[in-house]
Amino acid sequence: MKILQELRDSGRGHDMQALVEAIPYAKFLGVSVDRKGNELTTVMPFRERLIGNPTLPAIHGGVLGAFLEMTAVIQLLFDTSCERLPKTVDISIDYLRSGRPMDSYGRAFVTRHGRRVANVRAEVWQEEKSRPVAAAHGHFLLAPID
16 A cells, blocks of 8 residues: 555654545544554544444444454554555454444454464444453454565
């Protein structure tokens, strides 16, 4: 992805918000990155168009799944020196409770990082970090800089 190289060339290699804004679906969801030192938290503000079940109302599961995957990829890009976006090999999502109509927050942890593949665990919560709405575990193919 050209934006990754441009960020590195300009000395802003860890400017994750610029990267997020270059991803069309992340921009559509309004995803932002809150960086505190070496810790990243992704934020997805609530919008009416994210509702999948208007009866409850609840955020669409596909939106939560995409948010989890984006959170994992953003964390991988922050932790590694990939020259391209990591490609999802597989991802497993556990929906733990309904996503209420409010802002959602995500955090990912790289559990294993090899030369070509990384394992990442991600969680999304709303009001309480200790009560996640959804969690994911995924494997991602990396393209290291040689």
